[in-house]
Each structure stands twice: as C-alpha cells, then as structure tokens.
Amino acid sequence: MGAETLVNNGEAQLQLEAKAPVILGLQPLALVDHVARVDESLLDQIPGETGGSIPVEITELEHILSQLKKHIVASADDRCPMKTMAGGSVANTIRGLSSGFGVKCGMIGAYGDDEQGQLFVSNMNISGVNISRLRKKKGHTAQCVCLVDALGNRTMRPCLSNAVKVQGDELTKEDFSGSKWLVMRYGIFNLEVIQASIRIAKKEGLSISLDLASFEMVRNFREPLLQLLESGNIDLCFANEDEAKELLRGERNTDPEAALEYLSKYCRWAVVTLGPKGCIAKHGKEIVRVPAVGEINAVDATGAGDLFAGGFLYGLVKGLSLEECCKVGSCSGGSVIRSLGGEVTPENWQWMYKQMQIKGLSLPDIRN
Template sequence: MGVEIRPATINGENQSESVNIGAPVVLGLQPFALVDHIAKVDWSLLSQIPGERGGSFPVAVEELKYILNELNAHILPSTDNESILKTIAGGSVANTIRGLAAGFGISSGIIGACGEDEEGKLFMSNMGFYKVDLSRLRLKNGTTAQCVCLVDEVGNRTMRPCLSGSVKVQADELKREDFKGSKWLVLRYAILNVEVIKVAIKIAKEEGLFVSLDLASFEMVRKFKSPLIELLESGNIDLCFANEDEATELLRGEEKADPDAALEYLAKYCKWAVVTLAQNGCIAKHEKEFVRVPAIGEAKVTDATGAGDLFASGFLYGLVRGLSLEECCRVGSCSGGSVIRSLGGEVTPENWQWMYKQMQTNGLQLPEPSKSSVVT
C-alpha cells in the first residue's frame, strides 16, 4: 500500500491551522480511524457471525462484506422515526472524544489515520462537526477501517471491526508535538495497536499527561491477557475503565474473579479504577476511597453501543473539572445513560438535553453552555 501522510482537511481547510488553537485538554489515540455501520437485527444473523455475542473482535474483509450484504434481510423494523441503519464516525476512543467535545465542551483532539475514501471523509466530517481537533489525524493513501455494530431486540450490541488492509498510525510516526501541552491521553486496548500504545504512553508520560485505558472487550481481554497485564502493571496507566464482563475475564482462573476483586486489582496499579455494572451503576476506587454509585435516570435501552465510551466522557469531564470520585461516577452514569437511548455511539441533541436535566436534578456541575457543541 502506498502511503502519503499529511494533515487532515475538511472542506479544504488545514485542521492544524483552522482548529488547533492551543493543545486540546484531552487527546484520544485511535490508530485506525473507523466508520461504524449500526443496525438492529434479528437473532438469526447473530448466530451466523463468528465469535461470541456481545463482544468486539476483528474480522477479515470477506466477513465484513458478508455481514454488510446480509444486513437488509435481517434488519428489524423501526418502532419510531429513527433510521434503521446508521453510518457514523466510530471507535471507542472517537466516541469518548466526540462526547467530551460535543456534550461537555472540553477541548479534545484525536491522533490517528484515515484513508482518502468516502469513509475517511465521513469520519473527518462527523468529528469536525463537533469541533474535535483533527490536526493530529493523518491522511494516507488507502482505505479507512469499518465496523459493523449489530444490535439485538433488547439493545445488546455485537461489534465486528474490520481493520485488515486499512491505514493506521504507526508507532514511529508519533511525535512529541502530538502530545505537548495536553493533560490526558485516552486509549483503548487492542492487540493490533499494542506497539503504538506503548510508544504513545512513553511520550505521554514524558510530557506529563495522565493516561486512561479502556479494556475494550471481554474477548480481547481473554485472548490477549498477557500484554494487557504488562500494560496495567507498568504503573503508567492512571485511569482504567472496565465493564463487568471485562473485569471478570481479567481475573478468570483466580480464586475470586468478580467486578469487586477486579477493581481491587486495578486500583493497585492505577490512580483511578472504575468498573461499570450496566443497570446496577458502577464501582470506583481512587487511592483508599471507594464508591458504589447506582445508575441514574430511567432505563431506556435502545442500543448499548457507546455506553462505556460515553461513561468515560462524563468521568473524564469530572476529573478535568476537579469533581469528587462519586461526582465523576454520577456524571458518567448520566452520559452513559444518554447514548443508549438511540442507535449508535453518537448522542443526539435531545439526549444531551436529557443528560443535562439528569445532572441538574442530581446537583452535578453542568458544562458551560457556550462551550458545548450541542444544537438545541
């Protein structure tokens, strides 16, 4: 694959000139820019997909094409006016970064690469719309990665990303200037990105950034646990997010393998450790402080895609604003609850307003209206 690297542009504007006024407070590293195809489907399609339901694990190009070809025959009819198939900028880190910029007004940027194809243009347009800094996003000759997000009748999602042959940021392309002046680096664990992650962490720590890591999926934890343990026990991860399935998988084989035990393990190596428990809220620990926070707001699960990503947006907002551990969890619960009310990992303006109402009702610090990208 021929490669040409240059700054991303939107409508001909160089993002390093048009958006990057000062370093973003929060940077996300997503080596592969990714476009999500999200649809509600019946069980018969899910039974044909390799891997376990509810997880996220890479598939080959042929498998991606097969799933996309089968979608129309298995899409469930919409019960409201919402689209039955959405195609948007995706990826866990992108969801978190977009949420921080769009709903919380925190200056955010992304490090990664996308191809000069329609998917690449869509990724840049979608992220740029929410004022995400794209000056660290490299444009390369080649294709942009894609992911199919299959949502069942009760809102559970099964994700199958296809990264084969897609462009990505390599470890040796990372520059100190990418990180200088920022406060947080947001990462998601993935075996294909381990070397990039290690180099990014090294530079980030040298530049004084805090590092956040999401454990990605129970499948990823199960199949590639050793490199993950090495990352966690390095002492360079300041904040770790895990859902209850990932937390249990992390300690599988130990005498006690449950979310509480996993939280204790993570807290030994990370300043902040958080385990989300779906409708049961979350547990978190910072040094000797432990909190258990229930879910906020009525449960209305249309699609669980992005729930953990947007929880991270709210929690990071809390840390940036100097909120207490419990308040960070409560904001995270509000933002995580906002995204599950519609299809995909992008929160709608109506659901941001739902989140602000929940935050106000619960006495939580609201973002400054002038900084939010939400259209009201």
C-alpha cells in the first residue's frame, strides 16, 4: 500500500509539473504602459531625472498624458506614435518568453475592475501567458507613461498610488507548485510580497531571478536590497551599468566588474548589462563577456533589459552554456528596441531568430 501511495504521489507530482508554468512572474500590480516618442521640451517640464523611473500621483500622470499630443514626435517607422499595452518589467519578460520563445509562463498579481485591468489581462492572455494566478479586485489598475527621446532613451513615470495589488498573505503554495523559476523585480513598495513569495517559492523548490529595477530604486533603498541579495535566496540577478554603480556606492571600485564580483558571491548567476557594449556574466568561476548584437536600429530602449532577461532565462531552461545564454539575451534584448514599447512585434521576432541563427544558436520550438 505504501509503495502504491508513493507511485500515485509521484504521478500526481508529474501531472502537476506538466500543467504548471515553467516560469512564473511576480508583478504585484498589473500595469498599463502609455508609450510615446516625445520632444525634449516635455522631458524638461517633468520633475526628476531624465532617463529614470520615479513614481508620480494620478494628477501628474494625467497632466503628462494631456500634454502628449503637443509633444509627440511622429516617425515614418511608427504605425502609431503612441502605444498602450500591458507593461511592467516582469510582464515584459514573461510575455516575451511565452510569445517569442514558446516557454510555458504564468503571472502572479492583481488587476483592477477597470478598462486598464481588462487590457492587461487580454494582452497577456493573447500572448499565451497563463493568467489564472492573477486576482481581479475592485479598484484601479496601475499605469505608467513612458516617454522616449530622439536617441531611444526612455523616461518612465509610473502611477502606483491607489492601484490594486496582491498581498503577501494572499499567496498560496498552489500559486508556485510545479514551476521551476520565479521572476521578480526589486521594489521597496512590494518588499513584503516579494519576501512572502520567496519563502513559499523556496519551499516549493523554485529558483529565483531578480532584476534591480532602476538606479533610483537602488540608490534610495539600497540597504533592504543588500539584505535581500545577501540572504542567498536570489539565484540569478540582473543589473544594468547604472544600477551596478549604485549598488557599490561608497566603495573604492564601482565598475561593472566589481559589481559582478559582488553579486556572484550571493547569486549562482550574476549578469551586468552594458547597453551597446553588451554584457558580462558570471556563474561559479566562469566569467564571460558578450558583445551586443550589431547594427541595431534603436527606436526605444523600453524593455531592453526585460527581454534580455527573458532570453537569458530561456537559455537556462534549455540547458545552454553561460555564453550562449548571454547571446540569446543579446538577441532578444536587441529585438525589442527596434520598435516602440516593451512588446516585440512579429517582424522583430523574425529578426531575432535570424540573429540567433547567425550566432549558431538553435531556434526555439514555437507553438503553431
């Protein structure tokens, strides 16, 4: 009887893993992005540093949106000078993994019972993402305005106040059971749900990926971040060059290599992206440096790091080498910056597959 029970339990676990998403994304607040290419004069009017991301109140968000029509810069490459889509760093990564790489993915979070909430759910569902772990709540869905300058750099102003979100005590083991990876983005306002997710995910055997979010987030809330990293619970960490510098603020050496060395003390995989210069990564004693994909027409940098992370995670799931993971990340990160917004167009997925072939990488088995 005992042996039969073990067999049945084993079969049940296999069935669970077959149904569960391979990669889960934790985004406590569903978020809708309003992305537009604008002239410099609008950026000069907005409080905060250009190129970063700081939260604003709804009145400020509505003011920026009301000013957009006066400042939008049209381009022959853009079918629409402004795009509205499901957004957020984790959503960008998960959507890309599902639609571009064919990886079974799901999202954990909450959305409001409003037009923006329905748009978020619809966009993720169409992209093949499992939305069964998204909670619908009465209230507003978070929004973010993403302003893109002539060089493709983006300035982001998210409005998170009064938006619905999932709380740590709402999470259950069923949210995580059977999955392999949990993808998260650092945020001080989500620290409680991040910590709760880590506790459950680790008990369920998931590996955890963390993106450092923005240089302002690292600068202003560095101590809780260091505690999170040094806990040893983060298996994979992504930082861009600016975030890496802020991470080591006050140290004698704050270059990307020093940040990589610091991150690798606590994370099994550490990656620092360097924009046009590519990336550096470390796993165990192995260190690789991979250049960016050449000849990229950078229209909008929104989602570049998110899609890089998606490509890298795809490589890990497929058992690729550290260098190959970086190469896939470089290709996928390059694909999203060729058009406006954090969602890759079908044409740019084809561009990415071609780049992967050039680099000798096997193409993903995409669903028909």
